[in-house]
Amino acid sequence: MIAEATNIFPIYKVEHDCILSRQGDITVAYELTLPEIFTLSERDYTAYHSTFVKAIKVLQNHTVLHKQDWHTQASYKADYEGKDGFLARSSEKFFNERPYLAHSCYLFLTKKPNGRKPATSAYNNLLRRTIVPAQTVDENLFQHFLDSAGQFERILTDSGFIRPRRLRNDELAGTSVKAGIMERYCFLLTENEQSIVRDINLQNGLKIGDRYCQLYTLADTENLPALCGSRINYEKYSTDRTKFSIGFASPLGQLLNCNHIYNQYILIEDPQKTIKALESKKLRLQSLSMYSRENALAMEAVNGFLNEAIGEQRLPIKAHFNVLVWSDKPEDAELRNQVSSALAQMDCTAKQETDGMAQIWYAGMPGAGADFPINDTFDSFAEQAACFFNLETNYKDSISPFGIRLGDRISGRPVHVDISDEPWKQGWITNRAKFILGPSGSGKSFLTNHFMRSYHEQGAHIIIVDIGHSYKGLCDLVGGYYFTYSDDDPIRFNPFYLPEGSSLDTEKKESIKTLLLSLWKKDSEPYKRSEYVAISNALTFYYAYLDENPDIFPSFNSFYEFLLSEYSPVLKEAQVKEKDFDLGSFLYVLNPYYKGGEFDYLLNANENLDLLHQRFIVMELDAVKDHPVLFPVITLVIMEMIISKMRKIPQIRKVVLLEEAWKAIAKDSMAEHVRYLWKTMRKFFGEPIVVTQEIEDIISSPIVKNAIINNSDTKILLDQSKYANKFEQVQELLGLTDKEKALVLSMNKANDPDHSYKEVFISLGGHSKVYRTEVSPKEYWTYTTEASEKVKVQEYALRYGSMQKGIEMLVKETLGQ
Structure with missing residues (x-):
């Protein structure tokens, strides 16, 4: 039989932001934004569940609560706007069409008129004409x-x-x-899908357009678990030492990877009438109990329900839960298996609805909850029924314009994550300093490459102090300065150079004085006030001399020559005694840095000079980290560069990344520089980041333990499975909660075999999540730290004239794309 939908449509009209049914029911509707999946602790689930119970208890009698969770298959759509960078565009192309499960959640509160006859499978108010009830017009x-x-x-x-x-x-x-929520439900339209009318066929099941639907219900106590709660363990992410919590109904939410709608109904009638009816039922069963053991057991169950309702002041309600799934196949056994498996995780039994499917589907329409067939519900309490609510949604993008691209843990869908500005504004963190812990092979340098590339693309100034050449590829790609040492090409700086248009300010002058004094005096050897003044005057006269002689290039060589030829007579004329400032001693000790000396290269660079305006600088210290002369000088140059950027460009984000080089910098007299960075950079829009491999490094270094960890509100950890049995020590040192411990130890336990990635844990002042670090092939070849692969990248860059062209050709040849 074919019928016009308008003749049997249960909704009369929509006005005043309410849905009015033909039977006089009034419905208000909400869209709910839920917490992200995998982010709640056991205590959170308990509090969350209590919230719903408390909210249900304030609703009036004869109210229907209908919660409807839409989970629809979608795919990521590449957006190239504003992504002009080579790697940013390659990432967009790589993730284009990545499938994921979109989620939206709605909640409908329907007030039924008093005295309204309840719907059943045999009797439906949809087919009955009625006079408008009083509540509709009152x-x-x-x-x-x-x-x-x-x-x-x-x-x-x-x-x-x-x-x-x-x-x-x-x-x-x-x-x-644009379709509204009612039209979307009738025709199974996704949120942004073009409005379209589809035929609804109720013969032999339910078919909407070309979509074949199946309905699975929890409508009888026989199908329910013996126990329920606000949460269950997610075995995929649990370990022997940790239990990973998810919502009790999460297997029917984001973890059920198919098109489906999860409907949750709570019908609140008159509690006193419900209790009275159950008392009568108990008496009937009691009188019949001698004839049947089943009657005796049923009587005990009713009696137990009544005792709990009265003794613990429970709110008796009627409940129903169902899952509507669909696909383009008439008999999709895979869907049946997925739903059955999901329900089994909750210890429920799947019941596929056939006879009552049409009416249950019809009552699922927004605003039609009052027409849900009462015989397809079961008696329960608000506390137990709320356990079956879906409590979580998928990962959300940060609203901040600044951020890093990471991946949703379930599907790998790109997620825009701000680990700096938004947490600061929300009050989760009080500084932007970061501590990264990851053992060898955990993807640590890969992750930090990805971070630095993202920061650089968004205008930040990056200074990386590295040991191991992990950032050579990225530095070459973005055209940064790469300082490293080899016998053929030793490391070179020029602290005397001033960028065009700059003048000698106090900060620059102090940094050069500190450098010269450290080269002249030992750490344990104090300098006199007269020596400090003499060097300060020498610098003032030197830069005035350069202004008068623009053909002279600023460097240590020209400064040394200036002291010999120009400043020596000044000292004699001023009658400066040798005991106050010994120029001969000064020149003799610093002679190795003058041309022809052992270290004449170190302070006389004539390229890569403008450190202030260069936005990507890598200091590779592997060959000099133990050098008694070079390393202290390089450290001072690095500090001068950082301080200069802090003072002169305070409005621009500055990132200082200390890879394993922190071990060298944090020893002896250099330790004070690390303390200074972590305590001062936050005042100048700075983000110091330290990276370390081993737990022992944290414990053995008071600098890391006290100065760095205590002043780093953001903790980033990679795979810690090798430390699972002694993670309590790390947990205590980093101040991680039990929830965060479970998150950390869940990393990489159930990775998708179809995609290559590592997971990363990020704690922003206690707000923690685990993300995927998954990148495109072009990003991979840029970030790789595998020695043979780095050599290959450099070969292709040399062959094709640039790093970008070399990577493009390398990807094309290796992947055929």
Whole structure:
């Protein structure tokens, strides 16, 4: 039989942001923003569950709560706008069409008229004409219902877990260009899908357009678990020492990877009438108990229910839960297996609905919850029923314009994550310093390459102090300065150079004085005030001399020659005694840095000079980290460069990344520089980041333990599985919670075999998540730290004239694309 939908459509009209049914039911609708999956602790789930129970108890009698979670298969759409960089565009192309499960959550509160006859599978109010009930036209009754809904909304909001938003008329009924929630449900349209009318066929099941639907219900206590709670263990991510929590109903939410709608109903009738009816049922069963053991058992069950309702002040309700799934295949056994497996994780039994499918589907329409067949519900309490609510959603993008691309843990969908500015504004962190811990092979340098590339693309100034040549590829690609030492090409700086348009300021002058004094005097040898003044005057006269002689290039060589020829007479004329400032001693000790000396290269560079304006600088210290002369000088140059950027470009983000080089810098007199960075950079829009491999490094170094960890609100950890049995020590040192410990030890336990990636744990002042670090092939070849692969990249860059062209050709040849 074919019928016009308008003749049996249960909704009369939408007005005042409410849905009015033909039977006089009034519905208000909300869109709920839920917490992200895998982010809640056991305590969070308990509090979250209590919030829903508390909210349910403020609803009026004869109210239907209908929560509807839409999970629809979608794919990531590449957006190239604003992504002009070579690697940014390659990432967009790589993730284009990446499938994931989109989620949206709605909640409908429907007030039934008093005395409304409940719907059953045999009797349906949809087919019955009626006089408009009093509540529909009575302003006071309507306002009382809205007040009740407002209290419900306020309780959810105040919990901090959920953000409800009232849906407006256009969002309910739709417009000429966009479908509303009712139209979407009738025709199974995704949120951004073009509005389209599809035939609804209720013969032999349910078919909407070309989509074949299956309905699985939890409508009988026989199908329910013996025990339920706010959470269950997720075995994939649990270990012998940690239990990984997910919501009790999460297997029917984000973890059920197919197109589906999860409907959750709670029907609140008159509790006193419900108790009275159950008392009568108990007496009937008691009188019949001598004839049947089943009657005796049923009587005990009813009696137990009544005792709990009265003794613990429980709210008796009726509940129903169902999962509507669909695909383009008439009999999709895979869907059946997926739903059965999901329900089994909750210790539930799947029941595929056939006879009552049409009416249950019809009552799932927004605003039609009052027409849900009462015989397809079971008696329960608000506490138990709320356990079956889906509590989580998928990962969300940060609203901040600044951020890093990481991946959703389930699907790998790109997620925009701000680990600096948004957490600062939210008050989660009080500084932008970061501590990264990851053993060898965990993808540590790969991750930091990805971070530095993202920071650089967004205008930050990057200074990397490295040991191991992990950033050579990225530095060459972005055209940065790469300082390293070899016998053929030793490391060179020029602290005397001033960029065009700059003049000698106090900061620059102090840094050069500090450098010259450290070259002249030993650490344990103090300098006199007269010596400090003499060197200060020498620098002042030297830069005045350069202004008068623009053909002289600023360097240590020309400074040395200036002291010999120009400054020596000044000292004699001023009658400066040798005991106050011994120029001969000064020149003799510094002679190795003058041309022809052992270290004449070190302070006389004539290229890579403008360190202030260069946005990507790598200091590779592997060959000099133990050198008694070169290393202290290089450290001072690095500090001068950092301080100069801090003072002169305070409005620009500055990142200082100390890879394993921190071990060398943090010893002896250099330790003070590390303390200074971690305590001062936050005042100048700076982000110091330290990277280390071993737990022992943390314990053995008081600098790391006290100065760095205590002043780094952001903790980033990579795979710690090798430390699983002694992770308590790390947990205590880093101040991680039990929830964060479970997150850390869950990394890389159930990775998708179809994709190559590592997972990373990020804690922002206690707000923690695990993400994927998955990159495109071009990013991979840029970041790789594998020795043979780095050689190959350099060969291709040399062959094709640039790093970018070399990587493009390398990817094309290796992947055939």
